[in-house]
Amino acid sequence: MRKVAFVSAMILIALFAFGCTPRKQRQTEEPPLPHPSYRIEAELFAAEHVLSVTTTVEYACPATLSEIKLNIYPNAYKEGRAVVTQDKVQAAYPNGKISFGGAEVLSVECDRNITESLLTQDDLVLSVCLAEPVKRGETVRITVKQKVRLANIKHRLGYYDDYYFLSNFYPSVCPFSEGSFITYDYTPYGDPFRFETADFALSLKVPLGYTCACSAKQLRRERQGTFELYEYTAQASREVAAVTSPKIRCNKKETQNATLLYYASDSSDKDKMLALMEDAIGFFEENFGSYPYPTYSVVVAPFFEAGVEHSGLAVISKELSSYQKPKAVLHESAHQWWFGKVGNDEVLSPWLDEGLAEYAVAAYYSARGYEAIAREMIQNAEDCFSVRLAIKGAENTRFDLPLQSLSDGYYDRVYCGGLLLFASLSQTVGTERFHTALRSFADSYDGAVATPDDLIHSLSVSCGKDLSPLFHAHLSATVPFQ
Numbered sequence: 001m002r003k004v005a006f007v008s009a010m011i012l013i014a015l016f017a018f019g020c021t022p023r024k025q026r027q028t029e030e031p032p033l034p035h036p037s038y039r040i041e042a043e044l045f046a047a048e049h050v051l052s053v054t055t056t057v058e059y060a061c062p063a064t065l066s067e068i069k070l071n072i073y074p075n076a077y078k079e080g081r082a083v084v085t086q087d088k089v090q091a092a093y094p095n096g097k098i099s100f101g102g103a104e105v106l107s108v109e110c111d112r113n114i115t116e117s118l119l120t121q122d123d124l125v126l127s128v129c130l131a132e133p134v135k136r137g138e139t140v141r142i143t144v145k146q147k148v149r150l151a152n153i154k155h156r157l158g159y160y161d162d163y164y165f166l167s168n169f170y171p172s173v174c175p176f177s178e179g180s181f182i183t184y185d186y187t188p189y190g191d192p193f194r195f196e197t198a199d200f201a202l203s204l205k206v207p208l209g210y211t212c213a214c215s216a217k218q219l220r221r222e223r224q225g226t227f228e229l230y231e232y233t234a235q236a237s238r239e240v241a242a243v244t245s246p247k248i249r250c251n252k253k254e255t256q257n258a259t260l261l262y263y264a265s266d267s268s269d270k271d272k273m274l275a276l277m278e279d280a281i282g283f284f285e286e287n288f289g290s291y292p293y294p295t296y297s298v299v300v301a302p303f304f305e306a307g308v309e310h311s312g313l314a315v316i317s318k319e320l321s322s323y324q325k326p327k328a329v330l331h332e333s334a335h336q337w338w339f340g341k342v343g344n345d346e347v348l349s350p351w352l353d354e355g356l357a358e359y360a361v362a363a364y365y366s367a368r369g370y371e372a373i374a375r376e377m378i379q380n381a382e383d384c385f386s387v388r389l390a391i392k393g394a395e396n397t398r399f400d401l402p403l404q405s406l407s408d409g410y411y412d413r414v415y416c417g418g419l420l421l422f423a424s425l426s427q428t429v430g431t432e433r434f435h436t437a438l439r440s441f442a443d444s445y446d447g448a449v450a451t452p453d454d455l456i457h458s459l460s461v462s463c464g465k466d467l468s469p470l471f472h473a474h475l476s477a478t479v480p481f482q
Contacts, residue, residue, distance in 0.1 A: 355418015437462030
């Protein structure tokens, strides 16, 4: 233990002596490739609960490839699979009655000759096999037509009570790392994704009278017969997602940071919510760097969890109390930095973005004079985590594990453990210094996917102190609790 700490310290001293550049830059030996570009044309047939989707993706190959793999997330909703844990069934499905959905791939076209296209991994991955390998830097254009059947569920992709949740509905190129495509199973808890940045153009047709809340910037809204056409654009975004319903209305506020949009069926609290969104973005910008998108939308809808984040969009459950709702808005707003601006592999290291988002909320409350709420958050996290540690032991409490290994105690470990880790870091190095270090980290990995090693390295350099022992103690659940 001492030897490892000594070596880490000597490495840190060497980094300072010779200067240190962010790992993202040091590892970039070849010129960067353009983002994948998606052109998505979707049409919602509400009466049938069906979404027609045509997606054209232009993908610059990161290596010589003989196949391209795309995620087909709607098939996670097929019969025989579970997108929520058993204890969430009643909350997610109307009256607890399980409903199923899925995607039918109607056609696959490519500007290269292909030998076949086939669904693999329980139909979650579409493999497009090329007749001849394509070299690094060359662009492949693939068009996929789908018919997506939506499940009756208050989830990322589904419908409930005239609300339609549209995320992960289009084919997306699987992330590519270390010479191969990364494919993950869809777990019924957590966020089983690793999103790279991409550019999006979305054309979405919905029935007349439906309002859309979208993660992207709206370019146009036009009536076309019995449909309403919405057109959106987004650059360097992790994804594109929308919620549409005839029951929501848009409330708008222009700020120096972004255009704020608040969607709800009951807009009686619109001024309060828009003010909170503006203040939150201002605080997070001051402490963690510039907001990454031109717009930020919050939509209140009948969702099965407290909320969920998308790039430039947060979905907040309409069932939350007036006390719970601001916390959820703050948490999902913080994800615009810790998920949106700085990405991470949410399957391998879910604590990274969730822990930072929880910490950002506590930091906001503390800075805004609500110290009691911040202390309550940390005390509740310590109670949950320490009780689990006492009962289960460190091996069943550690959270430096992939998502699949965290089914037991996911919230206690990822959210509570992550919050305690970052709160301890703030206390150790000082809040102002810690936030300066986080801002440097966010600037260095803006648009990238950061690993835990990247985070530890960046914060250690910024703070002038080897922080790896503190990280290890928390992640492995060996930190002592009084």
